[in-house]
Amino acid sequence: MKILITGGLGFIGSHTAVELQKEGFDVVIIDDLSNSSEKVLEGITAITGKKPIFEKMDLRDKKSVEDFFGKHNDITGVIHFAASKAVGESVENPLLYYENNISALVYLLQQLQKKEKAQFIFSSSCTVYGQAEKMPITEDAPVQQAMSPYGNTKQIGEEIISDVAKVSGINAILLRYFNPVGAHESVEIGELPLGVPQNLIPFITQTAIGLREQLSVFGDDYPTPDGTAIRDYIHVVDLAKAHVTALKRLIDSKNTDKVEVFNLGTGKGNSVLEVVKAFEKVSGKPLNYKIVGRREGDITEAYADTTKANDVLGWKAELTLEDALASAWKWEQKIRS
Structure with a gap:
């Protein structure tokens, strides 16, 4: 079975390519290399x-997308990662985000809806919940007004997919990630x-290795135990495996709706300072950090209720924050050596 991974040389995409190939799928990767490197292919291999x-x-070139599907007309599933993803940058340059994150999605779906049946896995985000009123966040939590253009593109993307699935042979799963971290255990x-x-995490590891002078911790006046923002940090390998599980669910027609939604996280929140301390513990290196003002677009806390992913999707995060930080540090050391 041939599966297309857009943004497949990126962080999550490359790890998902590995897990798909391990399960015997044929993988085709599209990437514009705007935030990745062709060398990643060597690591996957x-x-x-x-x-x-x-x-x-x-993927913003509609004709290229049409030509691609003409050439690869046997693709049965798409895992769509390709998107700009920085909250701060999206606030500064919203049109870049709307063009890149929405146009590409539309052009892909236009090709898929021509097929009698197609599976579509969408890389969504917990940002669609905004600052949720209750923790942990369930899939039933209301989608709030986005705090950033990036978050808004994920909300709009989900709506587009839901609308298209109603009138086509596309079945979709929207995976709302929390914060992916870490590296493959091979450090490839x-x-x-x-x-x-x-x-x-990459700012932490780059600071620890001396590439960055100092880590900025954005805000220590949040209503949290230590005043810093709380997030749910999930190991990227666990996250990649969830995409394979979701794809198999659609292939085996186990989905109960045309479009399903799952939160992907560990179910545990960690503050920025807790992450800093955990990194210092696993690496043995003290971090030079400084508390600075809050960053526009950031929320106070977000961590997942993983019950639905565990019970319905049949997936559970297995690796710890310490596992993720240790692998991220090994990766940083390797690429700077």
Whole structure:
């Protein structure tokens, strides 16, 4: 079975490619290399012994998408990661986010709806809940007004998929991730942000290795035990495995609705300072950090209720925050050596 992974050389996409190939799927990757590297293909191949088909492409080019599906007309499923994903950048450059995250999705769905049947897994986000009123967050929590253009593109994306699924052979699962972290245990692939990292863990590891002078902790006046924001940090390998489980659910027609939604997290929240302390423990290195003002678009806390993913999807996070931080640190050391 041939599965397309868009953004497949990115952080989550590359780990998902590994897990899919391990399960015997044929993988085709599209990536525009705007926030990734073609070298990631070598890492995937080193782990699995099989090189995925790769096409460099900008999904905002409608004709290229049409041509791709003409060439690969036997694709039966799509896992859609390709998107811009930095909250802060989206606040500063909203049109980039609306063009990149919405146009690409529309062009993909236009091709898939031509098929009699197609599976679609959407990389969504817990940002659709905004600042949820109750913790942990269930899938029934109301989708709130987005705190950033990035979050809004995920909400709009979910709505588009739901509308298209009603009138086509597309069945979809929307996976709302919390905060993916870590690297593959082989240290062949991991998070590889270009430029200044927008996410906490790569900024921590780059600070620890001396690439960044100091880690900024955005705000210590949140209504949390230590004043810093709380998030649910999930190991990227656990997250990748969830995509395979979700895809199999659709292939085996076990879905009970045309569009299903699952939260993917550990069910536990950790504050920024707790993550800093945990990293110092696993790495043995003190971190140079400074408390600064809050960052626009950030919420106080978010962690998942994983009951539905555990019981209905049949998936559970198995790796710990310490596992993730240790693997992220090994990855950082490898790529700087």
